[in-house]
Amino acid sequence: MMDSPSRPKLFDFHGVSMTSSFTDNWETVQNFQARPDDVVIATYPKSGTTWVSYILDLLYFGQMSPERQNTIPIYERVPFLEITESGFKGTDHADQLPTTPRLIKTHLPVQFVPKSFWGQNCRMVYVARNAKDNMVSSFHFARMNSYIPEPGDWNSHFQKFLAGKMLFGSWYDHVNCWWKKKQTYSNLHYMFYEDLVEDTGREIDKLCSFLSLSPSAEEKTRVMSEVKFDNMKNNAMTNYSAKPGMNFEISPFLRKGIVGDWKNHFTVAQNEEFNEDYKKKMKDPTLQFRTEI
Ligand code: A3P
Numbered sequence: 001m002m003d004s005p006s007r008p009k010l011f012d013f014h015g016v017s018m019t020s021s022f023t024d025n026w027e028t029v030q031n032f033q034a035r036p037d038d039v040v041i042a043t044y045p046k047s048g049t050t051w052v053s054y055i056l057d058l059l060y061f062g063q064m065s066p067e068r069q070n071t072i073p074i075y076e077r078v079p080f081l082e083i084t085e086s087g088f089k090g091t092d093h094a095d096q097l098p099t100t101p102r103l104i105k106t107h108l109p110v111q112f113v114p115k116s117f118w119g120q121n122c123r124m125v126y127v128a129r130n131a132k133d134n135m136v137s138s139f140h141f142a143r144m145n146s147y148i149p150e151p152g153d154w155n156s157h158f159q160k161f162l163a164g165k166m167l168f169g170s171w172y173d174h175v176n177c178w179w180k181k182k183q184t185y186s187n188l189h190y191m192f193y194e195d196l197v198e199d200t201g202r203e204i205d206k207l208c209s210f211l212s213l214s215p216s217a218e219e220k221t222r223v224m225s226e227v228k229f230d231n232m233k234n235n236a237m238t239n240y241s242a243k244p245g246m247n248f249e250i251s252p253f254l255r256k257g258i259v260g261d262w263k264n265h266f267t268v269a270q271n272e273e274f275n276e277d278y279k280k281k282m283k284d285p286t287l288q289f290r291t292e293i
Contacts, residue, residue, distance in 0.1 A: 132262035
């Protein structure tokens with residue numbers, strides 16, 4: 001399948017596949033001045049970024065005015081650091097954010113994260129999702145989002161994923177390098193999408209303990225309810241319906257929100273090829289993903 005002319009192209013950027021929307025503002029991104037209380041939400045795309053962003057936003061600011069909850073979309077509350085689109089820069093967005101702390105989203109592989117975040121010892125929350133479901137989610141997302149490269153048909157998307165020719169690079173490198181970072185940087189909370197699906201309350205407790213937050217039982221119940229898939233899907237501030245460039249008729253942003261949808265996409269042969277390749281790339285026995293729960 002040919003790429004449509006309006007879709008951006010991937011290119012190699014210091015060994016990582018990127019598009020210009022995420023490299024055009026590079027110097028400013030690299031020189032970004034973090035504050036010690038910034039909280040970074042880092043993910044490989046389609047791993048539950050929005051979900052965790054909303055959880056953190058509610059934990060920190062859920063008690064603020066109802067107006068904030070009803071009028072500011074989640075992607076305006078949580079700036080996307082490295083994005084630049086039609087003159088709009090994520091770094092400016094973060095600089096202008098009125099809240100403390102600032103919640104800042106990034107999809108950057110760990111080696112590209114601006115130095116200032118490490119220097120300021122900022123808290124980092126990394127969310128990882130198993131590769132099979134991640135691949136499925138990114139396939140449907142790329143079909144509907146005209147700001148990123150076209151996925152082609154399912155099999156070509158599958159092959160590109162295995163080859164690491166994806167926006168923000170290889171899933172395998174991303175999850176492994178962030179995992180390794182934990183050994184030298186203790187202010188990093190590494191969590192899994194599958195755990196969040198399995199027991200949202202438990203994962204919120206872990207987040208609160210990492211962030212030194214102590215919501216009341218009532219607040220926690222409210223957060224748990226707000227962040228349920230159906231509630232986020234029906235909430236215009238969290239479902240991305242106001243974002244241009246996305247065609248929800250092709251696929252909604254909050255699509256299925258489950259573990260194991262890969263079974264509806266992978267052929268038996270693809271599953272075998274994937275598993276063989278996975279064994280070669282994922283050598284660290286301490287990093288384990290679940291593809292079903
Ligand atoms: P699916 O495409 O599998 O449905 P990101 O925010 O990183 O782009 O990730 C998007 C994925 O997270 C989508 O996966 C989306 O449905 C899922 N997601 C978002 N909110 C969720 C929630 N409250 N519960 C479960 N999954 C959620």
